[in-house]
Amino acid sequence: MSTDAAGEEIRSRGFVTSFARGLDVIGAFGPGAGRLTLSEVASRAGLDRAVARRLLMTLVELGFAESESRRFALTPQVLRLAQAYLGGAGLDRRMQPALEALANRLGESVSLSVLDWPDIVNVARAEAADRPFRHALTVSARMPAHATASGRVLMAALPADVARAHLAAPLPRYTPRTVTESDALMRAVAACRDAGFAVLDGELEEGFASAAVPVADATGRVVAALATSSHAGRRDAAALRAEVVPAMLATAREMSALLV
Amino acid sequence: MSTDAAGEEIRSRGFVTSFARGLDVIGAFGPGAGRLTLSEVASRAGLDRAVARRLLMTLVELGFAESESRRFALTPQVLRLAQAYLGGAGLDRRMQPALEALANRLGESVSLSVLDWPDIVNVARAEAADRPFRHALTVSARMPAHATASGRVLMAALPADVARAHLAAPLPRYTPRTVTESDALMRAVAACRDAGFAVLDGELEEGFASAAVPVADATGRVVAALATSSHAGRRDAAALRAEVVPAMLATAREMSALLV
DNA sequence: GCACTATAGTGCGCAATGCGCATAAATGGG
DNA sequence: CCCATTTATGCGCATTGCGCACTATAGTGC
Numbered sequence: 001m002s003t004d005a006a007g008e009e010i011r012s013r014g015f016v017t018s019f020a021r022g023l024d025v026i027g028a029f030g031p032g033a034g035r036l037t038l039s040e041v042a043s044r045a046g047l048d049r050a051v052a053r054r055l056l057m058t059l060v061e062l063g064f065a066e067s068e069s070r071r072f073a074l075t076p077q078v079l080r081l082a083q084a085y086l087g088g089a090g091l092d093r094r095m096q097p098a099l100e101a102l103a104n105r106l107g108e109s110v111s112l113s114v115l116d117w118p119d120i121v122n123v124a125r126a127e128a129a130d131r132p133f134r135h136a137l138t139v140s141a142r143m144p145a146h147a148t149a150s151g152r153v154l155m156a157a158l159p160a161d162v163a164r165a166h167l168a169a170p171l172p173r174y175t176p177r178t179v180t181e182s183d184a185l186m187r188a189v190a191a192c193r194d195a196g197f198a199v200l201d202g203e204l205e206e207g208f209a210s211a212a213v214p215v216a217d218a219t220g221r222v223v224a225a226l227a228t229s230s231h232a233g234r235r236d237a238a239a240l241r242a243e244v245v246p247a248m249l250a251t252a253r254e255m256s257a258l259l260v
Numbered sequence: 261m262s263t264d265a266a267g268e269e270i271r272s273r274g275f276v277t278s279f280a281r282g283l284d285v286i287g288a289f290g291p292g293a294g295r296l297t298l299s300e301v302a303s304r305a306g307l308d309r310a311v312a313r314r315l316l317m318t319l320v321e322l323g324f325a326e327s328e329s330r331r332f333a334l335t336p337q338v339l340r341l342a343q344a345y346l347g348g349a350g351l352d353r354r355m356q357p358a359l360e361a362l363a364n365r366l367g368e369s370v371s372l373s374v375l376d377w378p379d380i381v382n383v384a385r386a387e388a389a390d391r392p393f394r395h396a397l398t399v400s401a402r403m404p405a406h407a408t409a410s411g412r413v414l415m416a417a418l419p420a421d422v423a424r425a426h427l428a429a430p431l432p433r434y435t436p437r438t439v440t441e442s443d444a445l446m447r448a449v450a451a452c453r454d455a456g457f458a459v460l461d462g463e464l465e466e467g468f469a470s471a472a473v474p475v476a477d478a479t480g481r482v483v484a485a486l487a488t489s490s491h492a493g494r495r496d497a498a499a500l501r502a503e504v505v506p507a508m509l510a511t512a513r514e515m516s517a518l519l520v
Numbered sequence: 521g522c523a524c525t526a527t528a529g530t531g532c533g534c535a536a537t538g539c540g541c542a543t544a545a546a547t548g549g550g
Numbered sequence: 551c552c553c554a555t556t557t558a559t560g561c562g563c564a565t566t567g568c569g570c571a572c573t574a575t576a577g578t579g580c
Contacts, residue, residue: 014317014559016538018567022279023322023341031347039527048569053529057274062283070528070576074345076376079383081283082342085334087291109387116336123339127369127387217294276567278538299556308540313558330547330557 018055021047025055026064026074035071089114089223090259091123098258099126102226102251106244108235110228112215113143115154117166120145123224146171146185147178147204149197149212150225155185156193157214157222163189178203197245201237208232211240213248217259226252278315281307285315286324286334295331349374349483350519351383358518359386362486362511366504368495370488372475373403375414377426380405383484406431406445407438407464409472410485415445416453417474417482423449438463457505461497468492471500473508477519486512 028044029036036044042052056072059065063077086092095112103110103126112124119142145151146167155163167182179185192198201209210229214222226248230240288304289296296304302312316332319325323337346352355372363370363386372384379402405411406427415423427442439445452458461469470489474482486508490500 014314015321016278016282016314016318018276018278018538019282019315019318020322022276022282023324026341026344029344029348031343031352032350033344033348034350036348037527038529049528050530050569051567054274054276054567055279058276058279061275062280064283074348076345076374076381078345079342079376079381081286082339083291084286084289084293085336085338088289088293088296088334090292090294092291114336116339121336121339278566297556298558309557310540310559311538314538 021045021051022055022058025052025059026078029074035068035073037071041072086123090217091224094258095124095255096126098251098254099124099226102228102247103127105247106228108228108230108244110226110248111150112224112226113148113150113154113212114224115145115151115158116142118145118169118171119143120148120150120154120225143204144172144174146180147174147200148227149200149210149229150227152189152192152198152200153212153214153225153227154222155189156198174204175202175206177201197249199237199240199245202232209235209237209240211244211248213245213252215252215255215259217256223259224255226255281305281311282315282318285312285319286338289334295328295333297331301332346383350477351484354518355384355515356386358511358514359384359486362488362507363387365507366488368488368490368504370486370508371410372484372486373408373410373414373472374484375405375411375418376402378405378429378431379403380408380410380414380485403464404432404434406440407434407460408487409458409460409470409489410487412449412452412458412460413472413474413485413487414482415449416458434464435462435466437461457509459497459500459505462492469495469497469500471504471508473505473512475512475515475519477516483519484515486515 024045024047025041028041030044033044038049038053038056041047041056042049045052047055056065056067059074060067060072063075065072065074067073083092091112091114099110099112109125109127111122111126113120113122115121121142143151145155155166158166164182164186167185171180171185172178173180179188197211197213199209199211204210208229209232210227212225212227215224215226216222228240228244228248230244235244284305284307285301288301290304293304298309298313298316301307301316302309305312307315316325316327319334320327320332323335325332325334327333343352351372351374359370359372369385369387371382371386373380373382375381381402403411405415415426418426424442424446427445431440431445432438433440439448457471457473459469459471464470468489469492470487472485472487475484475486476482488500488504488508490504495503
């Protein structure tokens with residue numbers, strides 16, 4: 001296979017092409033893809049039809065896809081791959097009790113997020129609930145990292161060069177208060193690192209303030225951000241700082257203890 | 261490679277071993293795995309260390325994993341694979357408005373689930389919220405299919421032989437009302453198919469009733485179940501049937517219209 | 521109903537790719 | 551500092567996957 005074509009990465013010799021192509025096939029089922037024919041998959045993934053077919057057959061055999069009347073679709077089993085990540089990172093149901101306790105204590109819903117630049121991805125959530133129902137874990141809500149408290153906390157945990165690289169591309173503005181300029185963001189991130197938490201006020205949506213704190217594992221590595229957001233009518237930024245952040249820091253410490 | 265060892269499936273000739281092994285490597289990062297060494301991954305996935313290493317390098321190169329000081333971990337990018345499934349199935353943010361409208365109308369939280377036997381997996385959720393904040397989509401809460409209204413609805417959409425095969429293994433009991441016996445469940449599922457909805461009362465947890473209706477795509481295929489659950493003190497099973505199910509059926513039709 | 525097009529499925533020869541041993545380097549514990 | 555363990559690399563072999571070309575099948579227009 002051509003590994004030297006212009007624009008193509010030079011792959012290290014320990015690169016398993018078939019695996020990468022298989023992942024491309026999964027990726028071919030993008031948003032709004034629905035059930036795809038073999039040729040559609042092949043062209044979306046940029047593969048020969050025969051190759052795409054073999055990979056699809058593999059997925060079907062493993063239960064990750066199903067085919068019916070010449071159309072293929074992924075199955076919910078694909079979600080287990082995501083759970084491999086979540087479970088491996090320790091961001092699974094063990095976090096839930098602490099999360100719910102915090103939600104009830106604050107009377108706000110709280111969430112746990114990780115960074116997948118340029119987004120933060122929600123991996124768990126708890127509501128200030130009157131009902132003791134197991135919510136278990138919730139995933140996949142994405143929000144722009146640069147305009148959320150969680151994003152700021154997670155960026156603060158990044159090596160400076162990585163953070164700066166991320167900020168090279170222009171970032172969208174959501175409100176007049178959104179910080180989009182690279183240097184200003186770097187300063188904000190540094191301030192957040194010093195403070196140990198982040199409070200943002202109306203940078204994503206007018207009238208909403210959010211607060212976040214880092215959650216670290218036993219080795220001190222930041223693995224997630226714990227966040228809550230609040231309507232300004234209820235709690236403004238100052239109130240978040242005073243009332244909410246201390247409780248969140250305590251919960252974050254609790255969670256750290258659960259993370260091996 | 262031995263494809264004939266006892267207990268091993270006979271893989272069709274169109275089976276891409278390296279791809280399957282790569283997926284095994286992702287799966288090796290199970291619950292509580294944390295950061296794994298090469299050898300740990302190899303032994304968990306049942307692979308030669310050299311093979312595991314090549315596959316890990318591939319994952320790292322693609323951004324699905326990272327290695328630091330000889331330990332590997334998956335990255336949040338793995339969650340994009342799950343989103344390929346969700347997006348492809350149409351179970352993405354387009355469903356959210358209808359879901360939220362229903363939640364507000366009912367004053368209960370509602371969820372959208374798919375079947376990954378023996379579980380149902382939550383793929384979206386909305387709360388009866390006072391705040392207009394974008395919850396987007398939530399994934400990954402698993403509940404036992406045989407003890408939930410969603411599960412019953414989704415089983416009703418299965419071919420009878422598949423359903424029966426699923427019920428071959430014994431099912432756990434959660435309350436005295438849990439239906440665990442195969443024939444009884446088949447009957448309940450059939451009844452649910454006739455009725456077009458399911459209402460369960462205390463089969464998963466004492467004092468909680470839940471209702472679910474199927475959501476079909478344009479071709480009539482059931483792709484998800486729309487469900488709500490309620491504390492018995494607030495609404496009992498009869499109330500769910502009378503007040504809630506009609507609104508849910510309407511929302512399900514709305515959602516069907518969004519599904520190509 | 522028939523020709524025509526497009527897409528799916530199969531066969532097969534080639535060789536590149538991935539395998540897996542065995543060796544070298546590196547780490548870490550005692 | 552040495553030994554045990556794990557990681558990293560090398561390399562020859564043949565298996566595995568590739569991708570062309572061919573056939574089968576389904577869907578369309580007339």
